[in-house]
Amino acid sequence: MSKSRINNNIRKLRFQNSEMTQQQLAEKVGVTRQTIIAMEQEKYSPSLELAFRIALVFDVPLEQVFSYDAEADSK
Amino acid sequence: MSFQEKNISVSLVNFSLILAFYLIRVFQMTQGGSFTSTNIFRLWGIVIALAVVVTIVGTILTHIVSAIIQAIKTGEEDPKIEDFEDERDKLIDLRGTQATYTASSIGVLIAMLTFVFGQPPLVMFSLLIFFGLLAQVIGDISRLALYRRGF
Numbered sequence: 001m002s003k004s005r006i007n008n009n010i011r012k013l014r015f016q017n018s019e020m021t022q023q024q025l026a027e028k029v030g031v032t033r034q035t036i037i038a039m040e041q042e043k044y045s046p047s048l049e050l051a052f053r054i055a056l057v058f059d060v061p062l063e064q065v066f067s068y069d070a071e072a073d074s075k
Numbered sequence: 076m077s078f079q080e081k082n083i084s085v086s087l088v089n090f091s092l093i094l095a096f097y098l099i100r101v102f103q104m105t106q107g108g109s110f111t112s113t114n115i116f117r118l119w120g121i122v123i124a125l126a127v128v129v130t131i132v133g134t135i136l137t138h139i140v141s142a143i144i145q146a147i148k149t150g151e152e153d154p155k156i157e158d159f160e161d162e163r164d165k166l167i168d169l170r171g172t173q174a175t176y177t178a179s180s181i182g183v184l185i186a187m188l189t190f191v192f193g194q195p196p197l198v199m200f201s202l203l204i205f206f207g208l209l210a211q212v213i214g215d216i217s218r219l220a221l222y223r224r225g226f
Binding site: 030031032033034035037038041043044046047050 | 077079157159161162163164222224225226
């Protein structure tokens with residue numbers, strides 16, 4: 001399956017937040033670890049609600065976690 | 076492999092076995108000359124009862140076996156199994172259900188067509204349950220494929 005057009009910095013932010021594990025993040029936002037893995041690999045785009053919850057955990061604005069690859073639209 | 080994947084794998088194996096059992100029984104009936112409405116409807120009953128029982132027992136066994144494996148891995152007395160469904164699980168389940176319904180609808184259409192083209196109703200009923208089981212297998216395969224790919 002092709003990668004999502006929504007890119008994210010979840011992995012980077014996890015390491016910046018005292019090397020938070022995927023399991024810890026999953027528990028904080030209420031999803032399974034497999035969903036965090038799928039998001040980090042950019043195979044799954046989360047719902048808006050989950051995206052906000054992730055941004056809240058890292059205490060950063062949403063656009064610092066997620067970005068949209070607009071160039072892919074013109075291809 | 077997550078708990079959901081294990082559950083789907085068990086369902087896939089169960090429904091594949093039920094499908095194989097159904098095909099073997101129908102083949103035996105046609106070869107032995109006992110392909111009658113009474114036998115086919117009895118087989119319908121057996122297959123539906125099997126599907127219900129096997130699904131319930133399969134889910135319970137998956138829980139128990141997962142807990143035992145988790146306990147062995149972590150050494151915990153009361154292991155925590157990640158058996159809740161999050162948004163991705165629900166989406167994958169929806170996609171699987173869509174595949175099941177699509178396959179089942181095509182199956183019903185084919186079964187009806189055999190009736191339209193002069194086959195006895197017995198053939199139509201046999202095909203209906205065959206495509207019902209096949210649709211379940213296709214749905215489980217598509218769910219597993221989505222889990223393996225990420226989404």
